[in-house]
Amino acid sequence: MKYAETHEWAKKEGNLFVVGVTEFAASELGDVTYVELPEVGDKFEQTETFGTIESVKTVSSLHLPVGGEIVEVNEEIEDNPGLVNEDAEGAGWLCKVKPTNPADYDKLMDKAAYDKSTQE
Amino acid sequence: MKQTPLRAVHEKLGAKMVDFAGWNMPVQYDSIIAEHNAVRNACGIFDLSHMGEFWLNGPDAMVNLQCICTQDIEKLSDRQIAYSPMCKPDGTIVDDILVYRWDTSTFMLVVNASNTQKDYDWIKSNLEGIVELSDSSDRTGLIAIQGPKAEEVLQKITNQRLKAIKFYWFTLARIADCECVISRTGYTGEDGFEIYCDIENTEKIWELLMEAGKDAGIKPAGLGARDSLRLEARLLLYGNDIDDTITPMEANLGWTVKFAKGPFIGSKVLKEQKDNGTSKTLVGFEMPKGPAPRHGYIVKADGKEVGHVTSGLKSPTLGKNIGLTYVPPKYSEIGTKIQVVIRDKDYDAEIIETPFYKR
Numbered sequence: 001m002k003y004a005e006t007h008e009w010a011k012k013e014g015n016l017f018v019v020g021v022t023e024f025a026a027s028e029l030g031d032v033t034y035v036e037l038p039e040v041g042d043k044f045e046q047t048e049t050f051g052t053i054e055s056v057k058t059v060s061s062l063h064l065p066v067g068g069e070i071v072e073v074n075e076e077i078e079d080n081p082g083l084v085n086e087d088a089e090g091a092g093w094l095c096k097v098k099p100t101n102p103a104d105y106d107k108l109m110d111k112a113a114y115d116k117s118t119q120e
Numbered sequence: 121m122k123q124t125p126l127r128a129v130h131e132k133l134g135a136k137m138v139d140f141a142g143w144n145m146p147v148q149y150d151s152i153i154a155e156h157n158a159v160r161n162a163c164g165i166f167d168l169s170h171m172g173e174f175w176l177n178g179p180d181a182m183v184n185l186q187c188i189c190t191q192d193i194e195k196l197s198d199r200q201i202a203y204s205p206m207c208k209p210d211g212t213i214v215d216d217i218l219v220y221r222w223d224t225s226t227f228m229l230v231v232n233a234s235n236t237q238k239d240y241d242w243i244k245s246n247l248e249g250i251v252e253l254s255d256s257s258d259r260t261g262l263i264a265i266q267g268p269k270a271e272e273v274l275q276k277i278t279n280q281r282l283k284a285i286k287f288y289w290f291t292l293a294r295i296a297d298c299e300c301v302i303s304r305t306g307y308t309g310e311d312g313f314e315i316y317c318d319i320e321n322t323e324k325i326w327e328l329l330m331e332a333g334k335d336a337g338i339k340p341a342g343l344g345a346r347d348s349l350r351l352e353a354r355l356l357l358y359g360n361d362i363d364d365t366i367t368p369m370e371a372n373l374g375w376t377v378k379f380a381k382g383p384f385i386g387s388k389v390l391k392e393q394k395d396n397g398t399s400k401t402l403v404g405f406e407m408p409k410g411p412a413p414r415h416g417y418i419v420k421a422d423g424k425e426v427g428h429v430t431s432g433l434k435s436p437t438l439g440k441n442i443g444l445t446y447v448p449p450k451y452s453e454i455g456t457k458i459q460v461v462i463r464d465k466d467y468d469a470e471i472i473e474t475p476f477y478k479r
Contacts, residue, residue, distance in 0.1 A: 030136075030344070031153045033434045034411040036463075052463065054411050056152040056433060057344050 003114035004065040026088035029055040068099040124169035125322040141234035143170040152344035163267030164341035172236035180249030192378040207386030211367040261322025266312030269336040309353025352477035369393040400446040404474035410467035413443035418461040
């Protein structure tokens, strides 16, 4: 799993990447009340806004850590956005991406580098 | 940034702090929704030491308040409280305040933190006769305990019989060896109390309340929960729902405007609005689908823009999106369909009865 400075993560799954927000981001947001996800088939470049995440007090854009086509979204999030707080880097995943350029992944931070960036 | 006397307490609790009107305030400790629910189901305590407290003293205090406030302060008994807008001559709202009547020549005024200086200057510039205004905000701590268990918890640590204090009345009381003012007031839609004390006693009273409320499930609650609780109860927030471009008549605060007492600042315009109506009126709406409506979002009806959301959220108690907006009177009927524009998409909403939540 690797991390973007905008607090999303990406994880390889075969030819695809699973994408979500980091535990750090989920904890900073507080109770997540709404997640606006893209449609399957939508295409985005790396770092492009692909959705919105809302907590009681805040609205934040979601940036795609690996550019490509959305092939699946986590339907459960719609009914239960709190899943992001419960398990941000697991069951609270947001979408799966078929990458245009898999090398996007290499530009992301590893866990140590990301953790360091959030402590600053 | 200004600090309340409870700064160390908030830090110890791991609160997330934000700048609110120049004050370093806790917005949440753990979870806004958990804090919200604690107040609805048990009790929560809030640090409100950022609020402003003024004293108005002197034989002409009453007659001045009658002129500055829209409420009829003479109708209050000693130890009774009024919620009142203060208006400019054009009827728009300088602030909404609480007036605590100690006796006919002694009043405590509680004002919004964001308006403290503005209010002081406004009141000062309108005073006539033998009357003195003083600002005791820097010496006053304020803690609110709110929720169905608030009375039971507070009763454990005070000598005064709380049952005897009615809604919007206050008393002098002791908590341990600390003298304080306890009023049955709040901003949550629940039963509860606000405790005014010397600033150096604030932390002690907070800790005593936390200890006394342990079994009842007391939770510290931040500004986030305060906002969601007040909105469900349709209590207005100055700067969001009302400001110096809005009159009490437009904000549905007509019940606080007492023309029978004689002329007061703004009365001419307000009377005219009462008789002839206003061009817009504050209504509540619900929005079944979509993200939460928020301050500033455009409201449409009949395909055109008719107003803006002043406050909105996904209500933790009701589990649905709710909000307030000003609309022209013809769209204010219960059941009227409107749309809220969020990120270029229209979401259907409907005018509903308020308050959204009633205990």
